[in-house]
Amino acid sequence: AGRTLKVNIAKAGYSKLTPVQKYSIPIILAGRDLMACAQTGSGKTVAFLLPIVAQMMRDGVTASSFKEQQEPECIIVAPTRELINQIFLEARKFVYGTCIRPVVIYGGTQTGHSIRQLKQGCNVLCATPGRLLDITEREKIGLHHVKYLVLDEADRMLDMGFGLDMKKLTSYPSMPPKDKRQTLMFSATFPEAVQRLAGEFLKTDYLFVVVGHMGGACSDVQQNILQVPNYSKRDKLIEILQSIEQRERELALHDFRSGKCPVLVATSVAARGLDIENVQHVINFDLPSTIEEYVHRIGRTGRCGNIGRAVCFFDNNSDGHLAQSLVKVLSDVSFRSWCLTFSVL
Secondary structure, eight states, X not given: OHHHHHHHHHHTTOOSOOHHHHHHHHHHHTTOOEEEEEOTTSOHHHHHHHHXXXXXXXXXXXXXXXXXXXXXXXXXXXXXXXXXXXXXXHHHHXXXXXXXXXXXXXXXXXXXXXXXXXXXXXSEEEEOHHHHHHHHHTTSBOOTTOOEEEEOSHHHXXXXXXXXXXXXXXXXXXSOOGGGSEEEEEESOOOHHHHHHHHHHSOTTOEEXXXXXXXXXXXXXXXXXXXXXXXXXXXXXXXXXXXXXXXHHHHHHHHHHHTSXXXXXXXXXXGSSOOOTTOOEEEESSOOSSHHHHHHHHTTSSGGGOOEEEEEEEOHHHHGGGHHHHHHHHHHHHHHHHHHHHHHO
């Protein structure tokens, strides 16, 4: 089993650990609960997938069979369809050639399709909050055997109003209590709401790992802010983007990943979690309302040690409230780069 995993890791192209992986993996393998905060693009997905798959292989998970109600050993929850599908694709790489079967379910597709996927067997369930609760209430999955619960992008889930959904999931009578399961939370920021959630969902002796500057921008992104005058917003652009079906969204993302389309135009749904190789440029046509969202947007480039560039159009009338925060983010990156240079000398 260990050899199979090593082969799969090599096939996936992973040769060295990122800092968040280096510190998180031993904690997870030791069976401890974890709250990890790390910059976007730091490799958080692999940080939880690898040790969970390794432990499932070590424990000798039995192949799940076709049945009406599946009982997965691991549930991974993420806020958006695009992100949860990306996690599922990574999981599929690591379990290749084993009896572990991952399944992904999310809104925007027919519930019947999700149920058919589940019936074929499921050890690792990757799901968005709404669809997960829907399937659970329909009794298509049982929670009795859950050993690992992962909440990815916890801050984003709260921002999107999924806090109650997460609490509902953990309070299901059939969900093992926190002292009988291993719970892992990952987040790019650690506001009070996320702190409260960690206190509620994790064991009291959970470990807290911070890698890099919490909530800060990656120093591998060259940031340029351009001041522009105010003009009318592109209502038509929003209208087009909002009317796209999930199938068309996935095709657009696939074409961008493969290089068939060199430019991706998107709303804030593309700001978090998406890991697409060789994205060299991010343009913020409109700046977001919060500095945290800005950090996530520019984090689509400059990932895992690669250099990227972010250009933002700044309108003092609508973006003035971000001015001080932008200055701080830019100066923090400059200071960290200076510190790194100084420490090498």
